[in-house]
Amino acid sequence: DAGVIQSPRHEVTEMGQEVTLRCKPISGHDYLFWYRQTMMRGLELLIYFNNNVPIDDSGMPEDRFSAKMPNASFSTLKIQPSEPRDSAVYFCASSLPGGASHDGDTQYFGPGTRLTVL
Amino acid sequence: AQKITQTQPGMFVQEKEAVTLDCTYDTSDPSYGLFWYKQPSSGEMIFLIYQGSYDQQNATEGRYSLNFQKARKSANLVISASQLGDSAMYFCAMRERNTGNQFYFGTGTSLTVIP
Numbered sequence: 001d002a003g004v005i006q007s008p009r010h011e012v013t014e015m016g017q018e019v020t021l022r023c024k025p026i027s028g029h030d031y032l033f034w035y036r037q038t039m040m041r042g043l044e045l046l047i048y049f050n051n052n053v054p055i056d057d058s059g060m061p062e063d064r065f066s067a068k069m070p071n072a073s074f075s076t077l078k079i080q081p082s083e084p085r086d087s088a089v090y091f092c093a094s095s096l097p098g099g100a101s102h103d104g105d106t107q108y109f110g111p112g113t114r115l116t117v118l
Numbered sequence: 119a120q121k122i123t124q125t126q127p128g129m130f131v132q133e134k135e136a137v138t139l140d141c142t143y144d145t146s147d148p149s150y151g152l153f154w155y156k157q158p159s160s161g162e163m164i165f166l167i168y169q170g171s172y173d174q175q176n177a178t179e180g181r182y183s184l185n186f187q188k189a190r191k192s193a194n195l196v197i198s199a200s201q202l203g204d205s206a207m208y209f210c211a212m213r214e215r216n217t218g219n220q221f222y223f224g225t226g227t228s229l230t231v232i233p
Contacts, residue, residue, distance in 0.1 A: 031219060033221065042223075042225050042226065043209065043223045043226075045220070045221070045223075048220065050219070055218060055220075056218065056220065089161060091163060093163075093221075095213075095219075095221075097219065098151070098213060098215045098219045105151035105153075105168060105170065105213055105215075106151075106153065106165055106168055107153070107165075107211075107213070107221055108165060109155075109162065109163035109164075109165075111161075111162050112161055112162065112163075114161075
């Protein structure tokens, strides 16, 4: 398997622009997670999905952020309008439902998207 | 309360020596998984090792072992024979299986291996 795929790997945009980050989870994984990582705040869970349904979006910082998962193999995280404080590395990760085994439990990360908002 | 606590922001170890990175966790869920991830300066999050709450033996993966002390709720990572390439951030994480299957991460420990 190719692992979790994220695009773009780097994004530089200007304040006020719309940004869309994309993620393709590992085939067969029905949990998908979006994280944000900054030096100041560390690794933060933004939202996660189970079978394409958002389970917990309490980590989404504000209404400018939205996430969708239209099917099992694709998810987007959108920021509109973007602000300089949104600059961070955004990770997507996927996993199986969880079970008493390494394979069932482990979450695998994509390479991340480094977002810079000027 | 923090779900995952890593109390060592930074650690140094001599090359070829062993090092222990501390992790404690807090959960009332009897069914959970514990993980360690490595994040080198290149930025990717690399899964290292897994321990299930029902596992009787400590997990090992090559030079990595997880010292699982269930009663103390600790899951320390032991790296034996440290190499320069082990210099990275290390994150401890937990997944509670009966309460949403969410993952919780610690704040990380920065490990520097000295030649």
